[in-house]
Amino acid sequence: MDTGLINFFWVRQKMRYIMILALAGFISAxxxxxxxxxxxxxxxxxxxxxxxxxxxxxxxxxPSYTEIAKEYKGKAGVDKKLVDHIKNGSKDVWxxxxxxxxxxxxxxxxxxxxAQAMVKWILSL
Ligand code: HEC
Numbered sequence: 565m566d567t568g569l570i571n572f573f574w575v576r577q578k579m580r581y582i583m584i585l586a587l588a589g590f591i592s593a594x595x596x597x598x599x600x601x602x603x604x605x606x607x608x609x610x611x612x613x614x615x616x617x618x619x620x621x622x623x624x625x626x627p628s629y630t631e632i633a634k635e636y637k638g639k640a641g642v643d644k645k646l647v648d649h650i651k652n653g654s655k656d657v658w659x660x661x662x663x664x665x666x667x668x669x670x671x672x673x674x675x676x677x678x679a680q681a682m683v684k685w686i687l688s689l
Contacts, residue, residue, distance in 0.1 A: 605674045633689040646683045
């Protein structure tokens with residue numbers, strides 16, 4: 565058999581494999597949330613990754629992501645609730661812990677998919 569032809573098929577096979585891997589990487593990328601998403605939707609204006617105990621906060625500032633994770637991690641159905649609070653806003657859930665009235669406006673500009681990715685990331689902290 566012509567080795568050139570075998571080579572051609574071998575390369576084609578490899579190329580297909582590489583394309584599938586590249587495509588898989590591309591598809592799964594938006595699901596990986598991080599501070600980047602937080603910055604993109606300006607959540608970082610009010611949420612830090614971490615706040616030292618007793619540190620002063622801006623008045624509008626919400627709980628840090630690690631505080632949110634600590635509060636809810638492992639609780640059933642909490643991801644749906646948090647996505648709902650991000651999308652529709654939330655009021656006074658954290659008032660007692662932060663020591664004053666609290667409210668967060670609805671994040672209308674954030675697609676549900678990104679809100680879900682944010683919550684998944686927060687709960688993984
Ligand atoms: C103007 C300030 C501000 C911005 C901007 C903001 N948040 Fe908040 N966030 C808060 C405050 C304050 C709270 C506490 C609300 C409460 O006590 O009900 C909060 C609460 C939360 C909670 C916890 C909700 C709960 O039920 O415990 C999550 C999760 C959250 N924010 C995520 C986000 C994400 C994601 C964004 C960006 C799309 C965002 N926040 C933008 C101020 C903000």
